[in-house]
Amino acid sequence: MDARSDRNAIPLAVDLDGTLIATDLLWEGLFILLKKNPLYLFLVPLWLAGGPARVKQEIAKRIDIDPASLPYRAELLARLRAEHEEGRKIVLATGTPRKFAEAIAAHLGIFDRVLATDGPHNLTSGRKRASLAAAYGDAGFDYAGNSHHDLKVFDAARNVIVVAPDRSAQRWQAAHGAETMPAPKRTLKTYVKMLRVHQWLKNSLIAVPMVLSHEYFNFGMIWECLLAFVSFSAVASAI
Incomplete structure (x- = not known):
C-alpha cells in the first residue's frame, strides 16, 4: 500500500470555528439574532444558564446563516477539496449546531459525515474526542483544529494539522512537531474585507435629498451628510 492509499484509509476530521472558517458561528449567529430583534438580548442570560449548547441551539432555532458568505480559510x-477528490473521507467535527454544520x-x-452539537451536549473538547474515537478509534483519524478546545482531540488523533493556532494550540504544535497552517498575514485587503467597504456604497443614498433639493453648495448640509455617511458605514462594518 503506497503512502497515498494509507492516508486515504484514515478519515480526516476538521473543526469548523476558527479552523475551516476564520470566525466563530456562535458570535456570528448572536449578532444576526440581535440585528433581527435586539430584545433577544434579554433572553441570552436565561439560555446561558442552560450551558453553551443551549445558547447555540436557541440561536440556531431563530436564524439561518448563508454558508457562501462565510470567511473560509482558502x-x-x-x-x-484535493483530498476529497482523491477519495479520502472528510468529516466535519464541530461544536456548532447541526443545523448550521449541515448547511x-x-x-x-466535500464532507462524508457531520458530527455536530445536538440537544444538550456541546460537541467540543472531550466530547468531540469521545465521538471521534467511538466512530474511528483512538489514532484512527487525523484532525485539523486551532484552539485549546482541540487539545484533547489532538492527543487522540493519528496526525494533526494545527490551523491558525491560538497560544495553547501553538505550544502543542511546537511540542509535538505537528503540521501547521499559520494564519495569513493581515494586509490592507484584509482590513478592507473586515470593514465590509462594499456595503458602504448604499449609504450614498443619504445624499439624495440634498441633491434633489439643490443644496449641494450648502456646506452645513454637506457636513451633516458626510457625518451620517460615516456613521451608517461604521454601523454596517460593526454588524
Missing part, C-alpha cells in the same frame, strides 16, 4: 479548503457541509459538498 489554503485548508483547497487541501480538503455548510451541503454548500461545500
Whole structure:
C-alpha cells in the first residue's frame, strides 16, 4: 500500500470555528439574532444558564446563516477539496449546531459525515474526542483544529494539522512537531474585507435629498451628510 492509499484509509476530521472558517458561528449567529430583534438580548442570560449548547441551539432555532458568505480559510479548503477528490473521507467535527454544520457541509459538498452539537451536549473538547474515537478509534483519524478546545482531540488523533493556532494550540504544535497552517498575514485587503467597504456604497443614498433639493453648495448640509455617511458605514462594518 503506497503512502497515498494509507492516508486515504484514515478519515480526516476538521473543526469548523476558527479552523475551516476564520470566525466563530456562535458570535456570528448572536449578532444576526440581535440585528433581527435586539430584545433577544434579554433572553441570552436565561439560555446561558442552560450551558453553551443551549445558547447555540436557541440561536440556531431563530436564524439561518448563508454558508457562501462565510470567511473560509482558502489554503485548508483547497487541501480538503484535493483530498476529497482523491477519495479520502472528510468529516466535519464541530461544536456548532447541526443545523448550521449541515448547511455548510451541503454548500461545500466535500464532507462524508457531520458530527455536530445536538440537544444538550456541546460537541467540543472531550466530547468531540469521545465521538471521534467511538466512530474511528483512538489514532484512527487525523484532525485539523486551532484552539485549546482541540487539545484533547489532538492527543487522540493519528496526525494533526494545527490551523491558525491560538497560544495553547501553538505550544502543542511546537511540542509535538505537528503540521501547521499559520494564519495569513493581515494586509490592507484584509482590513478592507473586515470593514465590509462594499456595503458602504448604499449609504450614498443619504445624499439624495440634498441633491434633489439643490443644496449641494450648502456646506452645513454637506457636513451633516458626510457625518451620517460615516456613521451608517461604521454601523454596517460593526454588524
